[in-house]
Every structure is written in C-alpha cells, then in structure tokens.
Amino acid sequence: MAVLLAMLGAMMLTGAGAASAADRPVQAPAITAASLPNFAALVKRYGAAVVNISVTREVAQMGIQLPPGIAPDNPLAPFLARRVIGNREEVSLGSGFIVGADGIILTNRHVVADAAAVDVKLTDKREFRGRVIGSDPVSDVAVIRIDARNLPTVVTGDPARTEVGDWVMAIGSPYGFANTVTQGIVSAKSRALPGERAIPFIQTDVPINPGNSGGPLFDLNGRVIAINSMIYSKTGGYQGLAFAIPIDIALDVKDQLLQTGKVTRGRLGVALQEVSQALARSFGLRHSDGALITMVEPGGPGAQAGLQAGDVVLAIDGKTVADSADLLGTVAGMRPGRVADLLVWRAGRASHLQATVGAFDSGDAPGGEAQGLARFGLALRPANEQERRQLGVSQGLVIEQASGAAARAGLRAGDVVLSVNGAPVANAGALVGEIERARGTAALLVQRGGTRLYVAVEPG
Incomplete structure (x- = not known):
C-alpha cells in the first residue's frame, strides 16, 4: 500500500510539473473577516x-x-x-x-x-x-x-x-x-x-x-x-x-x-399575457420580451389610445418592457392623466401610440363607518322614535352588540350612546369620527335603563 501511494504521488507531481502556467487553476482569493x-x-x-x-x-x-x-x-x-x-x-x-x-x-x-x-x-x-x-x-x-x-x-x-x-x-x-x-x-x-x-x-x-x-x-x-x-x-x-x-x-x-x-394607481384597461418563444416567432419578433394584449376594455384608456388584442407592447416611455408584470408595474406607478408613449408591435411592424393613463383606486383609510365599528367591537343602530321619546332625547345610537374593546370598556347590548366627549352623535359615522379625533381615551355618555353613565373607550 505504501508503494502504491508513493507512486501515485509521483505521478501527480510529474503531471503538475508538465502542465503549462496557462493550464494552472487560478486560486480564489481568501475570504477574511475584514472582507465580510x-x-x-x-x-x-x-x-x-x-x-x-x-x-x-x-x-x-x-x-x-x-x-x-x-x-x-x-x-x-x-x-x-x-x-x-x-x-x-x-x-x-x-x-x-x-x-x-x-x-x-x-x-x-x-x-x-x-x-x-x-x-x-x-x-x-x-x-x-x-x-x-x-x-x-x-x-x-x-x-x-x-x-x-x-x-x-x-x-x-x-x-x-x-x-x-x-x-x-x-x-x-x-x-x-x-x-x-x-x-x-x-x-x-x-x-x-x-x-x-x-x-x-x-x-x-x-x-x-x-x-x-x-x-x-x-x-x-x-x-x-x-x-x-x-x-x-x-x-x-x-x-x-x-x-x-x-x-x-x-x-x-x-x-x-x-x-x-x-x-390611486395608473391603469391601461387591458388584459395581458407573456410572449413565449413560439409566439414571438409567430409574430415575427426576434425576442420574447414584451407584453401581449389579450383583451382591451371597451372605452378604457387602452381602447382610447388605439390598442388592440394581439398587440405586443415592447416599450413604454422608451423603457423596454420585459414582460407583462413589468408593464403592469410601470403603469401602476404612473399618475392618472399622464400621457405614456407605447411602442407597439402589430402585424409585423412597430409603431408608437399615446395612451392617457387611467385611475385605479386600491387603498383604504380606516375610519369609515363599517371598519371603525368593527375595530371598536360595536354593532349599532339609530334609536327609533319611541326609544328617543322614552329617553327624552332627540338622537342616540342603540348598541346591538358589544365585543372586543367595547366589551372590555364595559359597554353592553341595549346601551344607548348619547354623546362622545360631549359631542352628540346622530349616526355611526359620527361616533367613529369623534372617537378617532379623541387620539386617546374617549368618554361615551351612555343611557342604561334609567341611569346615565360615562364609559371610557380607547381607540383600537
């Protein structure tokens, strides 16, 4: 075994000596702590x-x-x-x-x-x-x-x-x-x-x-x-x-x-798909870059610009479109009303179309009636005429369900909310708005049976 190993070592050394400098592998630089x-x-x-x-x-x-x-x-x-x-x-x-x-x-x-x-x-x-x-x-x-x-x-x-x-x-x-x-x-x-x-x-x-x-x-x-x-x-x-x-x-x-x-995001009002290599060849394109339009919304921004199903958008404002996601993201980042220059491939020819970007609203701000009430754990309805007459008030909100933050604060089903921080509340939207404006603990004046009391509620 010792002889065999020695011979193998000799063969390896001989081979290494015969190799030219150009054939020698380049050693990777050592990684040191200073380089991290x-x-x-x-x-x-x-x-x-x-x-x-x-x-x-x-x-x-x-x-x-x-x-x-x-x-x-x-x-x-x-x-x-x-x-x-x-x-x-x-x-x-x-x-x-x-x-x-x-x-x-x-x-x-x-x-x-x-x-x-x-x-x-x-x-x-x-x-x-x-x-x-x-x-x-x-x-x-x-x-x-x-x-x-x-x-x-x-x-x-x-x-x-x-x-x-x-x-x-x-x-x-x-x-x-x-x-x-x-x-x-x-x-x-x-x-x-x-x-x-x-x-x-x-x-x-x-x-x-x-x-x-x-x-x-x-x-x-x-x-x-x-x-x-x-x-x-x-x-x-x-x-x-x-x-x-x-x-x-x-x-x-x-x-x-x-x-x-x-x-608010920009939109063209078109449906898109990717351009495969096979589709690129069928359209006479050298590369599979671009976004293929499959449908145009009638009367939408794309339709008004003259876009048609089968068009391939190759560039927008001089920037090459890699794929459909690239075009969607670029348009989404534009402000509505902006005019975008589209380089479009149609019937074997490239041409420019001017499209006015449309608007798409996607965000929301809590504080709307439904979202605000859900966050506070309240289900409310306006007090009817008979209830208002019995309570001797002109307006109020009857709590039909109290959970979460509302229940922890001590509110109960059947309570009638008369005011928030001294401001009368005629509807659920007004109640949510007053609690939001409190930016801290809000004091709700509540009628419970024959008793009036204040309940402190923290916005959630």
Missing part, C-alpha cells in the same frame, strides 16, 4: 427604529349552549342544546419600522388587517396603542401612527441601485422574538408572483419566518430598500425564498394614504 460586512454597526445605528407589533382580532366561533341545570352527559342534552355564535380574541405578531419621528410606522397590511387593537412595542420597552391610518391591498402596505414624538427613524434608500448578489440584512420579530437580526443576499429583482403582478418584489435568501412580516430590509449602507412581506414555503417556515416590497412603492403608498386616505 459589519452588520453589528448597522444594528446599533438603526435597530432602535424597528418595532414589534401585536395585533388583537375578534374571531367568530360557534358553540353549543345548554339550558341551566342540564349537564353535557345528560341524555337529553343533544335535544336541548342550541347553537350560539360568539367571539374569541386571537393575538398575532408582526414587525414594523418608524419612518416619521412623529410616530409614523410602516408595516404590512396583512399584519394589521381586521385588527380590533394594535399594540406597538419599541426597543426601549415603551408600549403604545397604534392607530391604523390606512392600508393598500395591492402592495400589502399599511401605515400606523402612535402618539409619540422624537422617535428614532430609519433612512430609506433606492432599490434600483441594489444589485443581485448584494448583501442585505433584516430585523424583525420571528415567532415573537423581537429585534432578531438575519442576513443574506439579493437573489433576484423585479420578481412577479401569482396574483401580485403589479409589485416587482425583491427576492432574497434572508431567513424570514412568521412574525418578520412588515420589518425592514437593509442594504450595507444601513438604508431600508424594502419591506419583508412573504416567504415561499411548503412547511410554513423559512426555506430560502423570501420576498420584499421595494421601499419606493411603500413610501408612495404612505404619502397617498396620509394625504388623501386612498391609493
């Missing part, structure tokens, strides 16, 4: 602007109710039982980050959707009741405000400057473990996902788990380039595929929600 990114400095500088979000929801559940004195094992129980619908509280966790020193926070819409209460905890252990200013289902972005000032904030960057392969870092609360730091690289850009084609996601391999949603994705300069939103997983946990919403889209949503209470 220093995430610790970024965490120290910007970690305090990341928050932990706890959301309480009222979840309906069906149960069985038995008459008093009837035990569940009573033979008559199955015949005497009746189904009842009640509510139970469910708590979920998410992440967010402060973008305004006056208490403005960005997170995901799915983190705070249908919330009865939103509680925000800072790294210095302070806790605040959050108020959802608005949210956008298309981008999955939501804006929260807390009643605080001089807060630490993140610095935002330009996602367009981020390259595939760049190092990135996430801070969030996976499974409730607040301010957990993970890192990875950008795996892909402008990734289109099923049902989410208007958003060009940034794909990373950063370990993201439930609870990370809504947290920031940082570049190596400490600038937030995206909001961590979702993962692709067959187990429910991290499997190497994470997707984040570019921060420029999120900031645009935030600005629109704060200014107008809604989010």
Whole structure:
C-alpha cells in the first residue's frame, strides 16, 4: 500500500510539473473577516427604529349552549342544546419600522388587517396603542401612527441601485422574538408572483419566518430598500425564498394614504399575457420580451389610445418592457392623466401610440363607518322614535352588540350612546369620527335603563 501511494504521488507531481502556467487553476482569493460586512454597526445605528407589533382580532366561533341545570352527559342534552355564535380574541405578531419621528410606522397590511387593537412595542420597552391610518391591498402596505414624538427613524434608500448578489440584512420579530437580526443576499429583482403582478418584489435568501412580516430590509449602507412581506414555503417556515416590497412603492403608498386616505394607481384597461418563444416567432419578433394584449376594455384608456388584442407592447416611455408584470408595474406607478408613449408591435411592424393613463383606486383609510365599528367591537343602530321619546332625547345610537374593546370598556347590548366627549352623535359615522379625533381615551355618555353613565373607550 505504501508503494502504491508513493507512486501515485509521483505521478501527480510529474503531471503538475508538465502542465503549462496557462493550464494552472487560478486560486480564489481568501475570504477574511475584514472582507465580510459589519452588520453589528448597522444594528446599533438603526435597530432602535424597528418595532414589534401585536395585533388583537375578534374571531367568530360557534358553540353549543345548554339550558341551566342540564349537564353535557345528560341524555337529553343533544335535544336541548342550541347553537350560539360568539367571539374569541386571537393575538398575532408582526414587525414594523418608524419612518416619521412623529410616530409614523410602516408595516404590512396583512399584519394589521381586521385588527380590533394594535399594540406597538419599541426597543426601549415603551408600549403604545397604534392607530391604523390606512392600508393598500395591492402592495400589502399599511401605515400606523402612535402618539409619540422624537422617535428614532430609519433612512430609506433606492432599490434600483441594489444589485443581485448584494448583501442585505433584516430585523424583525420571528415567532415573537423581537429585534432578531438575519442576513443574506439579493437573489433576484423585479420578481412577479401569482396574483401580485403589479409589485416587482425583491427576492432574497434572508431567513424570514412568521412574525418578520412588515420589518425592514437593509442594504450595507444601513438604508431600508424594502419591506419583508412573504416567504415561499411548503412547511410554513423559512426555506430560502423570501420576498420584499421595494421601499419606493411603500413610501408612495404612505404619502397617498396620509394625504388623501386612498391609493390611486395608473391603469391601461387591458388584459395581458407573456410572449413565449413560439409566439414571438409567430409574430415575427426576434425576442420574447414584451407584453401581449389579450383583451382591451371597451372605452378604457387602452381602447382610447388605439390598442388592440394581439398587440405586443415592447416599450413604454422608451423603457423596454420585459414582460407583462413589468408593464403592469410601470403603469401602476404612473399618475392618472399622464400621457405614456407605447411602442407597439402589430402585424409585423412597430409603431408608437399615446395612451392617457387611467385611475385605479386600491387603498383604504380606516375610519369609515363599517371598519371603525368593527375595530371598536360595536354593532349599532339609530334609536327609533319611541326609544328617543322614552329617553327624552332627540338622537342616540342603540348598541346591538358589544365585543372586543367595547366589551372590555364595559359597554353592553341595549346601551344607548348619547354623546362622545360631549359631542352628540346622530349616526355611526359620527361616533367613529369623534372617537378617532379623541387620539386617546374617549368618554361615551351612555343611557342604561334609567341611569346615565360615562364609559371610557380607547381607540383600537
């Protein structure tokens, strides 16, 4: 065995000596600690602007109710039982980050959707009741405000400057473990996902788990380039595929929600599909870039511009269209009324069409009657004439159901709300508006039987 090994070694040495310098493999540069990114400095500088979000929801559940004195094992129980619908509280966790020193926070819409209460905890252990200013289902972005000032904030960057392969870092609360730091690289850009084609996601391999949603994705300069939103997983946990919403889209949503209470996007009014290699050849195209129009909305912006089914949009305002998601995202980012120049391939020829971008409203601002009442846990109706006469009032709202924040405050079904912070309330919208304006604890004057009392309610 020793002889064999020696001979093998000699043969290897001889072969190596005979090889030319050009044939020798190039040695990869050694990786040293100095060449790796220093995430610790970024965490120290910007970690305090990341928050932990706890959301309480009222979840309906069906149960069985038995008459008093009837035990569940009573033979008559199955015949005497009746189904009842009640509510139970469910708590979920998410992440967010402060973008305004006056208490403005960005997170995901799915983190705070249908919330009865939103509680925000800072790294210095302070806790605040959050108020959802608005949210956008298309981008999955939501804006929260807390009643605080001089807060630490993140610095935002330009996602367009981020390259595939760049190092990135996430801070969030996976499974409730607040301010957990993970890192990875950008795996892909402008990734289109099923049902989410208007958003060009940034794909990373950063370990993201439930609870990370809504947290920031940082570049190596400490600038937030995206909001961590979702993962692709067959187990429910991290499997190497994470997707984040570019921060420029999120900031645009935030600005629109704060200014107008809604989010308006551009639209062309066309249905699109991808251009396969086979379709490209059939259309006489050299490449499969572009977006193929399959349907044009009658009277819509595309129809008015002269677009037709079968057209392939190759470029918009001089920018090459890679695929249908690229065109959707570009148009969505345009303001309605803007005139866009479309390079269109039709019948073997390219031509330019001018399209005036239409409007599509997708965002919403809580505070509307239905959403506000659901958040406070109230079901109301105006008092009828007989009830008003019996109470000796000109207006009032009868509580038909109280749950969540309303029930915790002590409100009951049958109570009649007469005023909020001294302001009479004639309808549900007025009540919600007065509670919202309180920006703290609201005092509701309530008639209960023959007694009037005040009940303190905190906006959820």
